Amino acid sequence: MSQTEIEQFLTEYYRQVTALNSEGWLQAFSEDALVYDPVGKPPLNVHQDADKFFEILSKFYEKLEITPNQIFSGGNRAAVQWTMNVLARNGRTATTEGIAIFEFNEAGKIQKLESYWDEAAMKAKLMG
Secondary structure, X not given: OOHHHHHHHHHHHHHHHHOOOHHHHHOOXXXXXXXXXXEOEOOEEHHHHHHHHHHHHHHHEEEEEEEEEEEEEEOXXXXXXXXXXXXXXXXXXXXXXXXXXXXXOOOOOXXXXXXXXXXXXXXXXXXX
């Protein structure tokens, strides 16, 4: 994939996450894809766990917006520096930043995603 194709692909990926569209999100991944979000937690098996993952997001967040600020790519990998703004169902808001590392297979699907961010600090702001 070219730099432009990767940027378009990842922009659409984050649009699907922001829309909490599990079907659109799933289309971006290979059948054996794993997501480490954040790194340090057990991996999410995308195709087995997608419904549960989006159900949790939908129950906790009224609004979730992730903006890719910068995208860097090379070979079959890309790094994205992003900002996430959330509104929890309890009315509290939080903003956090992170970096995601994407690894693509030969078909141009995500086979591995590693996100680096402080989930505990964000949850603490929202539970306050």
